[in-house]
Amino acid sequence: MNGTIAHRGTFKRAARTAAGLVLGAMLFAGTGGSADAGKITVYTSYEEDELAAFLEAMQADLPDVEVDVLRLSTGDLRARMLAEADNPKHDVIWGWAATAMVDPRIMAMLEPYSPADIDKVPARFRDKDGNWFATTGxxxxxxxxxxxxxxxxxxxxxxxxxxxxxxxxxxxxxxxxxxxxxxxxxxxxxxxxxxxxxxxxxxxxxxxxxxxxxxxxxxxxxxxxxxxxxxxxxxxxxxxxxxxxxxxxxxxxxxxxxGHELEANALMKTSQNKDDAKKFLDWTVSKNAEAEYNKWKSIVTMQGRDMPEKFKNAGLPDDISxxxxxxxxxxxxxxxxxxxxxxxxxxxx
CATH class of the missing domain: 3.40.190.10 (Periplasmic binding protein-like II)
Incomplete structure (x- = not known):
């Protein structure tokens, strides 16, 4: 993914446009993990425009979950996570390269979690032990x-x-x-x-x-x-x-x-608010999340995807697998x- 600027933004149900979400992001300067009920910290490598759209859709469905986001490129996010390995600062990894996620040092930080609708994601797009799953790529x-x-x-x-x-x-x-x-x-x-x-x-x-x-x-x-x-x-x-x-x-x-790269999601062992972290991960495989992914991604792993017409017109099949x-x-x-x-x-x- 492109870009190395870290952003931390708090996104609530208040009526904000996707552009407003991006403009409202502040430079990341936080310390410590998320301990407040209803609040989680998410690390991601999604591009800023798609990230803002995804978050806006998520908040419409989960108005009581407050999300702080740190967005970095894949390599920079790996470096930050390894630097924080003794005291991780986040609850969830979202939309991060699978080839980075499978680093044994990263895998050691993860807690297996399977969202309720995980069967919509074929086995080839998730870790066999449930440590991560990919919804886009x-x-x-x-x-x-x-x-x-x-x-x-x-x-x-x-x-x-x-x-x-x-x-x-x-x-x-x-x-x-x-x-x-x-x-x-x-x-x-x-x-x-x-x-x-x-x-x-x-x-x-x-x-x-x-x-x-x-x-x-x-x-x-x-x-x-x-x-x-x-x-x-x-x-x-x-x-x-x-x-x-x-x-x-x-x-x-x-x-x-x-050839392809998957963008994977996972739960951190050290999360201090696992209930809301799991609600968030459940949302990432929801129908509404899929609908938003469909607007931005060539790979959406959920079975039964409604492929956008412009994607099909360009030659992408209904079943990307x-x-x-x-x-x-x-x-x-x-x-x-x-x-x-x-x-x-x-x-x-």
Missing amino acids: YMGAFCVNNEEMAKDNLPMPSSWQDLIKPEYEGKLVMPNPASSGTGYLHVASILQMMGEEKGWEYLDALDKNMDQYIKSGSKPCNAASAGEFAIGISFALRAIKNIDEGYPITMVIPSEGA TVLFEVDYAWAAENHDRIIAEWQKRYEQ
């Missing part, structure tokens, strides 16, 4: 510029294997996995689906067709949308938004399956530094 996709493809008489790709064909030489752009979580999910999923030996051989071949690697996960799609490149390796929600805005692109989900590669989140987390070091040695010399 984001997935990889290709953004293919239809005009650029037609100009050069190029065939539409349908898979990762297509992208290493010689006719695509110099036509590709993708995020650098050393700086972009989207870039890393692509690389990690390729190494998992192909095996490391063949995966690195594939990435060597892909590199021959790559014009450049850039820091942002969204910029490859934006660059392809603007006609700067024929194909941008990016993520689905950016493609969906650009298609909805009228850009001449096609979203392609690779036939081998899309049918197009996702089954990522091993623990493996991706444990091998992150080694994979990035190898990638940089091969492609940044």
Whole structure:
């Protein structure tokens, strides 16, 4: 997730707009955990605009639960939690990368909890011991510029294997996995689906067709949308938004399956207000929460999702699980530094 500014905001039932919620956030300066009945502290990596919308919907359903929020990027939130490990300051983790959540040091801080409606979330999107569950996430996709493809008489790709064909030489752009979580999910999923030996051989071949690697996960799609490149390796929600805005692109989900990151939720062992923390976590799998997630996220894990029309028009199926590669989140987390070091040695010399 982007951004490193910490915000702490108290959100109540009072009539506030989503914009007001964001504007009302104050710089985080609190100390100590939440001990007051009806008040919890939540750590999250959701983006500020979606966070404000989610919180407003939550307060409409849980008017008696007061929520203090600390919002940080995934890496910064991990660092803060580890620094506070001896005296955690929060009750709930919400919308945080599963590949960060599975760190054994983090897992040791969690208390298993299964919301009443947890069966709506398939087992593949939750910890087998009940330590965490994911309700949202984001997935990889290709953004293919239809005009650029037609100009050069190029065939539409349908898979990762297509992208290493010689006719695509110099036509590709993708995020650098050393700086972009989207870039890393692509690389990690390729190494998992192909095996490391063949995966690195594939990435060597892909590199021959790559014009450049850039820091942002969204910029490859934006660059392809603007006609700067024929194909941008990016993520689905950016493609969906650009298609909805009228850009001449096609979203392609690779036939081998899309790499993805889940945004997970969990209860802290040290929570001083577990009743309200559990009410909050129950809400995160509610129908109203799902309705709000649907407006913002390409992955909403609850079964029976009503897929938004603009998502379907862009090519996302009703059942998102049918197009996702089954990522091993623990493996991706444990091998992150080694994979990035190898990638940089091969492609940044």
